[in-house]
Amino acid sequence: MKPVERINFAIVAVTAALFLGISAFVAFSTSKMMENEARSTVENVVKATVGRIDRLMASVESAVENSAWIVGERLSDPDYMFKITGELVQNNSFIVGSTIAFEPNFFPSKGYYYSAFSYKDGTGAIKRIQQGGETFKYHGMDWYRIPKESKKSSWCEPYFDEGGAEVMMCTYSVPLVKRDGTVYAVLTADVSLDDLTHHVAGIKPYSDSYAVLFSQEGKPLVAAPDDAATATDTVKIAGKASNGWTVELVCPLANILQGARSLVWRIAVFSVVGLGLIFFVSWSFSTRLQRATVANERLSSELGIARTIQSSVLKRKVPPYLGTILRPAREVGGDFYDFQEKDGLLYFAVGDASGKSIPAALFTFLAGAGFRMAADMGLPPDEIVARINALLCRDNDTCMFVTLFVGRLDLASGRLEYCNAGHTPLVVVRPGGGAEFLAAKRNVAAGIMAGYAYAMQKTSFDPGTMLLVYTDGVTEAERADHEQYGEKRLLAFASAHAKDAPADLVDNMERELDAFTAGAEQSDDITALAVLVGESKAT
DSSP states (O other), rough: OHHHHHHHHHHHHHHHHHHHHHHHHHHHHHHHHHHHHHHHHHHHHHHHHHHHHHHHHHHHOOOOOOHHHHHTTTOOOOOOHHHHHHHHHHHTTTTTEEHHHHESSGGGOOOOOOOEEEEEETTTEEEEOOOOBBBBBBGGSSHHHHHHHHHHHHEOOOOOTTTTTTEEEEEEEEEEEESOOOEEEEEEEEEOOOOHHHHHOOOOOOOEEEEEETTTOOOOOOOOOTTOOOOOOOOEEEEEEETTTHHHHHHHHHHHHHHHHHHHHHHTTGGGGGGHHHHHHHHHHHHHHHHHHHHHHEEEEEHHHHHHHHHHOOSSOOOOOOEEEEEEEESSSEEEEEEEETTTTEEEEEEESSSSSHHHHHHHHHHHHHHHHHHHHHOHHHHHHHHHHHHHTOOOOOOOOOEEEEEEEETTTOEEEEEEEEOOOOOOTTTTTTEOOOOOOOOBTTSSTOOOOOOOEEEOTTTTEEEEEEEEEHTTTTOOOOOOOOHHHHHHHHTTTTTTTTHHHHHHHHHHHHHTTTTTOOOSSSEOOOOOOOOOOOO
16 A cells, blocks of 8 residues: 555544544534433423412412401401402402301301302303302311411312313412401402413423423322323423422423434434534534523613613602612612602602512502602692502503502691501601601502502601601511511611711611621612601702
């Protein structure tokens, strides 16, 4: 063999060996990559499904818990119970039925059984019936008996509503307790699981994959299909929702690796272009990575713009009789404050939306816009909150809400009119020292119940009194050991700083919170507004 031929042979042999090694490596790496990517895809699908279950349950729990206290307020009117259950069903798309079931002979005029039940019929209309009776002895049923005995809110096991809606249902029950600790009624919400079970049954990231759903006690809500693949090599990913339900997604490994095997076959067939294919794959992945990086940078830029917009709304001159702070836990926050002086009256508001980040920021922006419009009209605090509530309840499919404290202060006389809609209590700091919480009537948060009648209160303060409105991010600020700052520390701080100017008070409070948390990650937005009574623009 000639030297040139030997060189060519050596080049061919080395090239062939190199290509075979590259092919084997690519085949193995591609199989593992696709398997890992599939596992990640399946995990994300399971997490999304668990999140969907948690959101559904949380929205129902929030609506029912926030309506429970109204029952105690209206016990003098048994027929009003139908209005409460009717509004729960009407204002919550997930809830198909609700009842307030009372203890035996609780209302003598209504008989031994009295259960105010409202539900949606087949046309979506709200129907109301008295459900209890000899044919429906609810006192021994699990949805009534279990929460009554435990005195704890709970979800019952899912059940099939045979003879009714003919769908899977689940009931959330809240015991209503007297001051002496005895349960006098149970408030419930019935949720249809039809959409949820159809959604889970339809999850198929791969052709032969399937999803199953089990209740807390292992009852199959969505079972494996009869024609489910019986392959032994499968990827199984499970996730558990906050209510104990388990979602499991099963994918045969053959489905996942089908693309990888096809890729190996093509490498073998087109061996002459193997190295070029490797370069192409590398270029393809580099392009995808570059696109992902650009998308991430774009998202970071958009979040920065959103935070700038949110901050710019509040960056206006603050008069000396006010002190403010708003520090979001994330890029953008779900808290807000606002104020407006009109005809010698100071209108001010502090709010806290459910949730965090951009959705909560948009919701509070809407609430703030409603406040500014109503304040500019010179409306009293209860009407301001009512208008904000009407604005937030409109098309509120996400069941978000905003807690609010709205006040109207006469800067000369110190007379305050205020309305507290599920918000933290206002702190009153006396001129000579000492601090206490201002008593407030209980109103539901804005965005929960359309048409709710908000109550307003009035009081007066001496000149030099400081009023501090804040969100729960202050009292719930946590150290690394999860101990919270709490209301006692807040009152002690306010009393010790009674002589501070409003701006100094909130600045010192922020420094105290930073010292208390000692570098622990901020878990919630921190917002506060301090008002010094007896001051005005002239100061």
